[in-house]
Amino acid sequence: MRLASTIAGLLALAVPGILAAQVSIAKAFKINTANNDQGGCAWVGLANLENMFADCYTLVNEGLQARKEYKTSPEAKRLLDAYFRLKSPAKDLTDAQLNTIAGNWMEDPGKIGINGGAKATPYLFCHSTWLLRRQMTDPAWLTGRTEYKNKQGVTQRIMDIPEYVQMQKKQKAATKRVAVPYWSDKHNSYIFDQIYPGGGPNSGLCSAAGFEGATQHDLWPSTITLCPASFGTTNTALNPVTRRLRSLAPAPVTQANKARAQKFSAIFGMNMPSAATLFHELFHLVLGNDDSTPAVGEIYSVDQMLTTTFDNAVDNAETFTAVAVAYDYTIHDTPVNGNRVEFYSGKVLKG
Numbered sequence: 001m002r003l004a005s006t007i008a009g010l011l012a013l014a015v016p017g018i019l020a021a022q023v024s025i026a027k028a029f030k031i032n033t034a035n036n037d038q039g040g041c042a043w044v045g046l047a048n049l050e051n052m053f054a055d056c057y058t059l060v061n062e063g064l065q066a067r068k069e070y071k072t073s074p075e076a077k078r079l080l081d082a083y084f085r086l087k088s089p090a091k092d093l094t095d096a097q098l099n100t101i102a103g104n105w106m107e108d109p110g111k112i113g114i115n116g117g118a119k120a121t122p123y124l125f126c127h128s129t130w131l132l133r134r135q136m137t138d139p140a141w142l143t144g145r146t147e148y149k150n151k152q153g154v155t156q157r158i159m160d161i162p163e164y165v166q167m168q169k170k171q172k173a174a175t176k177r178v179a180v181p182y183w184s185d186k187h188n189s190y191i192f193d194q195i196y197p198g199g200g201p202n203s204g205l206c207s208a209a210g211f212e213g214a215t216q217h218d219l220w221p222s223t224i225t226l227c228p229a230s231f232g233t234t235n236t237a238l239n240p241v242t243r244r245l246r247s248l249a250p251a252p253v254t255q256a257n258k259a260r261a262q263k264f265s266a267i268f269g270m271n272m273p274s275a276a277t278l279f280h281e282l283f284h285l286v287l288g289n290d291d292s293t294p295a296v297g298e299i300y301s302v303d304q305m306l307t308t309t310f311d312n313a314v315d316n317a318e319t320f321t322a323v324a325v326a327y328d329y330t331i332h333d334t335p336v337n338g339n340r341v342e343f344y345s346g347k348v349l350k351g
Contacts (some may be wrong), residue, residue, distance in 0.1 A: 032086060079342065121221060124226070
């Protein structure tokens with residue numbers, strides 16, 4: 001069992017009431033907003049990215065607020081009991097857990113170094129085009145795409161370099177899929193990953209249907225990639241639709257009419273705030289993928305979140321995203337007869 005480091009991490013990034021002023025996303029990441037080259041974010045725009053980062057900041061606070069109000073707010077208790085299975089006191093989320101891992105990263109972003117590695121400011125990309133797909137039979141590149149030559153002056157292929165062969169085998173064993181090399185000009189190095197739809201050299205993870213984002217720590221500095229799907233658009237349109245928190249008004253019903261209630265998944269989907277994907281990926285960035293992914297793999301379905309174990313929930317980045325967004329809706333809702341909108345049952349209820 002892994003440590004409950006996910007909640008210990010990102011929810012510990014901020015403490016309500018004592019935060020400094022909002023920092024710029026440009027301070028937290030290396031971002032190219034001048035153009036769209038190699039995962040550039042000009043098509044999204046710095047203003048939209050700043051709004052997303054501000055919404056992540058809000059979600060961090062409100063996730064921690066739910067924890068702090070667990071014993072005083074029936075709404076917080078119902079939500080956390082449902083998504084984290086907290087009915088056993090031994091499995092409560094303590095302040096010690098909340099303040100262990102990441103400190104105030106979003107308040108004063110630091111450099112990222114996972115598993116004791118050297119620290120550096122991470123990259124934020126707005127497309128997977130920062131990676132160029134290659135073949136094992138292609139010439140091996142060094143810095144600046146200079147071809148690697150052996151002592152005899154013969155150009156070496158990627159498949160001739162034992163280190164790359166081992167990297168390919170490791171990735172294939174981990175994913176049970178064919179692994180191919182991808183070159184990054186930003187890192188002057190290769191990373192190995194599966195083959196994505198499209199077939200061309202710029203076909204990467206964002207080419208996969210519905211793929212919204214990913215975080216990697218194999219190349220240094222670490223990276224977050226946000227795909228066009230996370231902005232409500234496609235690889236070809238690149239017309240971002242950015243949504244702030246609470247942009248979709250829920251349609252709650254009372255407990256008596258629960259059978260016809262709107263499912264939370266209707267909100268927790270394409271109508272989520274644009275910050276949701278970045279918020280999710282921040283868990284992987286700050287804590288590392290291993291400590292923010294359950295042993296069973298990531299859980300995205302709300303129905304599965306509500307039925308999984310405590311151990312899976314506290315390692316699942318998407319569970320924290322769902323809880324933070326849900327509590328944001330609740331605490332900003334106008335009460336009717338003392339009731340506010342809630343999502344603890346997986347449906348949209350009020351009273």
